[in-house]
Amino acid sequence: MIEITNEAITKILEKQAKEGFSAIRLGITGGGCAGFEYVFDKCNDIPSKEDVRLDYGKFGVVINKISIPYLVGMTLDYQKEGLNEIFKFINPKEQSSCGCGVSINFDLEQVNKDKIFAVEL
Structure with a gap:
């Protein structure tokens, strides 16, 4: 459903050891x-009935059901860019992004293909 690279897993586990959380929440929001x-x-x-929790071994990933069609097939990576270190969403459903690198738009045809998958969960 969502691939998490070894680099991202390593960084999540480092942060988890320092900060004591049990899961990460991934999703999309308008903005x-x-x-x-x-x-x-x-x-x-504990996720609400509107959430799905995926097990990734030592940590979980919580996703709101509404976000699932947007995130299916995505990869979460952790990258060093110059002096910055960031978690990076690599999503084939992205149609465009803003110059700031934070705001994105989706290919809704691709998103709609995975809505059935989200309903089945």
Whole structure:
């Protein structure tokens, strides 16, 4: 469903050891000049009935069901860019992104193909 690179797993586990969370929350939210922004947060809460929790071994990934069609097939990576280190969403469903690199827009035809998958979960 969502691939997480070894680099991202290593960094999540480092942060988890320091900060004590049990899962990360991934998703999308409306905002920015291109229409959407990714969500990446730490969480300990038990997911609500609107969430799905995926097990990645030593940590979980919580995703709101509405976000699933946008994230299916995505890769979460961790990259060093100059002096910055960031978690990077690599998503084939992205149609465009803002110059700021935070705001994105999606190819809705691709997103709609995975809505059936989200309903089945």
